């Protein structure tokens with residue numbers, strides 16, 4: 001069964017691996033496989049499902065499809081589940097369809113609740129920092145989400161450290177405790193570590209749930225020799241670009257060689273690495289099939305990576321080389 005970790009200094013426990021619905025749960029995807037992944041994940045103790053207003057394609061369809069599966073099969077288990085959503089990326093046409101105004105954030109949350117047919121979500125995030133809206137306005141919208149009963153907790157995603165610190169201070173002044181932060185984090189993108197964000201979050205008692213721990217699939221053996229058909233980098237609606245894969249291929253091959261020496265697949269090495277990093281509460285993985293999901297969950301049963309292995313990985317992909325929070 002999946003182990004759980006406490007989310008910062010809060011009462012909420014989250015599974016070490018959470019399931020994200022960014023890709024593979026939209027109207028363009030296989031509905032039967034999507035349903036099977038959600039049900040199988042829950043059966044295996046994955047109590048946390050990470051969504052956003054814009055997940056699909058088309059935008060909104062992942063929430064709609066999740067709502068359908070939830071009401072068909074999981075409604076009786078609502079209090080055993082943590083359901084998260086976000087607002088901030090482009091969702092609908094016109095000037096109110098994105099970013100951090102109260103207008104966008106609260107209308108988007110209401111739309112998300114309607115699509116999922118839920119009265120509240122467990123965690124509601126500001127999905128990205130807005131350079132033009134006063135931070136106080138975005139944080140006041142998050143506070144309203146909690147105070148009006150539409151969300152139990154709030155979180156922030158991809159905010160750079162100084163803005164994160166200011167946002168957390170504003171939320172606390174408004175009487176709302178920020179529960180969680182959501183950055184990208186993998187051995188190929190050590191941004192939250194390199195910028196000191198993880199150290200600061202730990203001091204503040206705020207959890208960190210990291211996304212794309214497999215770097216969108218780059219940390220699986222599939223890209224060692226090119227771009228295979230059907231992979232995210234080969235699909236027109238996928239966010240992973242061929243150029244991103246090619247830029248990382250040397251590191252991917254070197255990490256793959258370490259995994260081969262250990263007799264494990266590259267994705268197990270990558271997942272174990274993130275699980276062992278300081279400040280990490282949970283990993284949000286993506287999966288396209290039930291087989292991928294089960295394969296990834298098997299990483300939870302592996303022994304910890306040794307100091308020698310960690311040092312070898314560090315030499316291939318040092319933290320200082322990591323750049324930015326760039327995923328949508």
Ligand SMILES: NC(=O)c1ccc[n+]([C@@H]2O[C@H](COP(=O)([O-])OP(=O)(O)OC[C@H]3O[C@@H](n4cnc5c(N)ncnc54)[C@H](OP(=O)(O)O)[C@@H]3O)[C@@H](O)[C@H]2O)c1
Nearest residue numbers: 020021022050211212213214215216217231232285286328
């Ligand atoms: N806050 C934010 O801005 C933000 C941004 C990005 C993501 N997220 C969250 O994080 C979640 C995870 O992101 P992600 O999908 O990029 O995570 P990921 O786990 O790094 O990549 C998932 C992809 O890797 C491939 N894969 C996974 N397991 C595999 C296996 N065992 N064997 C072979 N291939 C495998 C699949 O792609 P193929 O199609 O190639 O098989 C799968 O869709 C999202 O769903 C979302 O909830 C949040």
